Amino acid sequence: MDKFIEKNRKRNEGSGESSNVTGGKRKKYRKYDDEYLDFGFTCITKEDVELPQCVVCYKVLAAESMLPNKLKRHLELVHSDLQGKPREFFVRKLRELKHQSMSLVSRATVPAKALLASYMVAHRIAKCKKPHTIAEELILPAAVDMVSIMIGESAAKEIKNIPLSNNTISRRIHDMAEDINEQIVRKLSGLFAIQLDEATDSNDDAQLICYRESHEDAENFNNTDFIIKLAYLCDIFNKLNDLNKSLQGNNTHILQLADKITGFQKKLLFWKRKLEDQQYWVRNPFQSPTPSTLSTEEEEQLIELSCDSNLKLQYASDKLFEFWSSVPREYHAIRTAAIKIKEINVDSKTSSPILPTVSSHIKQRNAVATPKRKVNSNPNTQKRRHRN
Structure with a gap:
């Protein structure tokens, strides 16, 4: 489960990457210089592009604004009262901005253990075929009550950090199903072929038949011993089919x-x-x-x-x-x-x-034994079919 979560996280991070390419050429932008802090600006990186950010109002400007005159203009028009402030003032503002950003990230990021617990609960809900809302409405409150009584309130608060909303559980189940499907396709790709067909038994019930052929199976048809045994299977299944038909019908008893x-x-x-x-x-x-x-x-x-x-x-x-x-x-x-x-x-x-x-x-005889229908022995029925 830990490997799956890590792989899923990397896949989501990779899906969000994009390049700033236009017409096959990458645009070039001015890089951030430490002297820009004198105008109250630091930088953030988004999609491999540095963007100027004001340490006072936290506004992020476009990459084209990474010029001294444009940054100075923002300070004069928006923060005119801060003109002439020493560099140490903006350094202090920068520390406050970084502290606030780290606090926000720590609150928004789901801890690894809470993420693992969320997937484990979603897995159990899927196996039991229960509605997704049961996690938020029943499982989480019950877990909080048990932990608060047995361990303490501090541990109960940690339990509340586990994301178990309806949409979250649905997304977790979808991620696990997708991962399982990818693993199966990767492991079985190129090993064998599957063909599906439909037939009906003596009760006119539809039966799905699956034909599996692997490379080893194809080689077996050059083996005389294998063909002999396959012929035996066809013959014995025909006998069993006849026995099965003789056990059906009305007016029969256990004796x-x-x-x-x-x-x-x-x-x-x-x-x-x-x-x-x-x-x-x-x-x-x-x-x-x-x-x-x-x-x-x-x-x-x-x-x-x-x-x-x-x-x-x-x-x-x-x-x-x-x-x-x-x-x-x-x-x-x-x-x-x-x-x-x-x-x-x-x-x-x-x-x-x-x-x-x-x-x-x-x-x-064909090497595949398929279910047989029981023929109606009523002559009147046969005559009506013949006339039709």
């Missing part, structure tokens, strides 16, 4: 819903068992038991292949996909089944099974 969920859980176990049966024999056809999912022809060819000593030697030296691609045509049925599973699920001879089976039609 029916529980039966459908139990059936889906058993399907998950079935898919996992089927995947394991398929993948183990593909990774090692010479030691794995014959799975029950193969046809009679495929099972017979697998038994013959497992007894082929030449293929066993070739299996030890080749990669898995190369081995199955080079299997002789006499084992065509089992070779086709193995390559199909290899393309979809198996990564290497030693890899663990990738998540439950991914059907082959996944490759033609």
Whole structure:
């Protein structure tokens, strides 16, 4: 919070800077000379330009008036009774002016601790979503009462210096929100892209979909393992979507819903068992038991292949996909089944099974699963739509 306040203060100071440039050229003004104090004038700096100021009436003249004759004329016309006063008189007036200016600045400037407290209160009001007036109407009076009782009146007076007006709290919240937004944009700039879309679910409720793509995500689409897992996600979300639709509608009760969920859980176990049966024999056809999912022809060819000593030697030296691609045509049925599973699920001879089976039609499906609408099965409704 301290860093934010300091940065915000510097930003406000920087926004107030301006240059005295006209037509691309900076105007030149006469500089102040200490001898001008004999005429009762000191100087102040505004926008990098020195302006003469009278130490008697405190009037600030234009920069063009920084000339001895113009300063002397002001003394003769406005303060004619002070003509002939010694320099020490104007030196004393100058000290009074500086003392008064310092006193005014100290009263107008908010102390750093009071400024920090103001931001902290504004932050809490924003988090609680309370009206901005609560700070001045409730929080500050309550804080003054508690401090005056627990600590003393002197500390309570310090509490009153915290700026907590309605406009101040609103400005503090706006400053913090702007700073957070700048930090997020600065940290995330160039790292990823976001695309928004809208869809409707089965209840015709609008759903906002956010697509996030980073540079790492783009590189993942060149990774076969990533694409396989992404295809699995599409397939499993499609199954979950079908389950979700089957749980909707009228004339249903908790027993029916529980039966459908139990059936889906058993399907998950079935898919996992089927995947394991398929993948183990593909990774090692010479030691794995014959799975029950193969046809009679495929099972017979697998038994013959497992007894082929030449293929066993070739299996030890080749990669898995190369081995199955080079299997002789006499084992065509089992070779086709193995390559199909290899393309979809198996990564290497030693890899663990990738998540439950991914059907082959996944490759033609969009990789983004979106909510589906439930189709109205009423034939009369369909006929009316057709006529329209």
